[in-house]
Amino acid sequence: xxxxxxxxxxxxxxxxxxxxxxxxxxxxxxxxxxxxxxxxxxxxxxxxxxxxxxxxxxxxxxxxxxxxxxxxxxxxxxxxxxxxxxxxxxxxxxxxxxxxxxxxxxxxxxxxxxxxxxxxxxxxxxxxxxxxxxxxxxxxxxxxxxxxxxxxxxxxxxxxxxxxxxxxxxxxx
Amino acid sequence: xxxxxxxxxxxxxxxxxxxxxxxxxxxxxxxxxxxxxxxxxxxxxxxxxxxxxxxxxxxxxxxxxxxxxxxxxxxxxxxxxxxxxxxxxxxxxxxxxxxxxxxxxxxxxxxxxxxxxxxxxxxxxxxxxxxxxxxxxxxxxxxxxxxxxxxxxxxxxxxxxxxxxxxxxxxxxxxxxxxxxxxxxxxxxxxxxxxxxxxxxxxxxxxxxxxxxxxxxxxxxxxxxxxxxxxxxxxxxxxxxxxxxxxxxxxxxxxxxxxxxxxxxxxxxxxxxxxxxxxxxxxxxxxxx
Numbered sequence: 001x002x003x004x005x006x007x008x009x010x011x012x013x014x015x016x017x018x019x020x021x022x023x024x025x026x027x028x029x030x031x032x033x034x035x036x037x038x039x040x041x042x043x044x045x046x047x048x049x050x051x052x053x054x055x056x057x058x059x060x061x062x063x064x065x066x067x068x069x070x071x072x073x074x075x076x077x078x079x080x081x082x083x084x085x086x087x088x089x090x091x092x093x094x095x096x097x098x099x100x101x102x103x104x105x106x107x108x109x110x111x112x113x114x115x116x117x118x119x120x121x122x123x124x125x126x127x128x129x130x131x132x133x134x135x136x137x138x139x140x141x142x143x144x145x146x147x148x149x150x151x152x153x154x155x156x157x158x159x160x161x162x163x164x165x166x167x168x169x170x171x172x173x
Numbered sequence: 174x175x176x177x178x179x180x181x182x183x184x185x186x187x188x189x190x191x192x193x194x195x196x197x198x199x200x201x202x203x204x205x206x207x208x209x210x211x212x213x214x215x216x217x218x219x220x221x222x223x224x225x226x227x228x229x230x231x232x233x234x235x236x237x238x239x240x241x242x243x244x245x246x247x248x249x250x251x252x253x254x255x256x257x258x259x260x261x262x263x264x265x266x267x268x269x270x271x272x273x274x275x276x277x278x279x280x281x282x283x284x285x286x287x288x289x290x291x292x293x294x295x296x297x298x299x300x301x302x303x304x305x306x307x308x309x310x311x312x313x314x315x316x317x318x319x320x321x322x323x324x325x326x327x328x329x330x331x332x333x334x335x336x337x338x339x340x341x342x343x344x345x346x347x348x349x350x351x352x353x354x355x356x357x358x359x360x361x362x363x364x365x366x367x368x369x370x371x372x373x374x375x376x377x378x379x380x381x382x383x384x385x386x387x388x389x390x391x392x393x394x395x396x397x398x399x400x401x402x403x404x405x406x407x408x409x410x411x412x413x414x415x416x417x418x419x420x421x422x423x424x425x426x427x428x429x430x431x432x433x434x435x436x437x438x439x440x441x442x443x444x445x446x447x448x449x450x451x452x453x454x455x456x457x458x459x460x461x462x
Contacts, residue, residue, distance in 0.1 A: 068196060
């Protein structure tokens, strides 16, 4: 960290906040709670904010929270958003597992790799929602899921940026 | 799960192994919950209602703020050309008064005719009124959040309407807020008929704010642009004669219609008793998620 030495700020005594380990999980819950925004639309094109926050944190760091926390966080997301209960629990846990397996294979990462991973994960999330809606009696043509997928892919860099700022704040970097 | 190789520490190796087990357990529990909520949707009614008690009032409070802000702007805009607006409103009022006298006469005549036929009128019991404060804006399903709940007497399965037309029916009820399955949801099928001619049709949402309308009898396409679809009361859930939608586009064997009660612009929604109370008990079990 040669460049950090040039900034002039002393780093002595600047340790992470005592609540730092809980900040990532709290931001994911806050993102899930965005479902309570007073937005009334006739199209479901807004991104799945909770899942966006989850993968943004997990792609930024390997250990934002103990991996089993994904299950209760998913339950909270299901309750706030009105998804069928168990959907986010299973999907978020599976995401943690899959990203760990990917971490073992990949030698290096850059922004484009992360975005590509996010594209795959967000497409899987929306496609599963579509499949689940069909199971529950709401069969829609698949092209109706294209706008929400594209929108959430475009929102991912913003979410990743916000998460990286929050990470820097909680670690007092 | 932090690193791929935990090193030679037996403790670190076990920690990695157990965290994998915990995640796999999370997936299994999630899948079990999901199957349960698909097979027996009623099993989570209490939990979902409790969650609505958290999100509903928040959405309601934020809705107040946005409504106030937008009200300030439209209120200021109304002053802009108040004189011409005033004249126009006066003209409308005179026309309305004339129509109202006609309507009152028709109402009286109708009452007399019904009395001679000895028809018994069904009571349209209004349970509660609420505002639509939120929606499922990040899901392919079409739900709305209503700012009234079981505390106001709302039960799952009750029909919801607004002064403009049918909104949907209650599928989750918390103490102070409830979730409405909108008529534009794909899983919401409403028995209806054409106002012009009374041909029985089926209205099914398309998931994007519009409604598919199909005639029950196969044959010539009976629809015209601008036709109004109203509920028929068949099935006993929705009361009859509630306007649903206006037809905007014809296709080969039916038509596409736009709901008359746009949830985004509906100021107040009215929750009513199911038309035939027996319908409320069996409908959610078959159709509600």
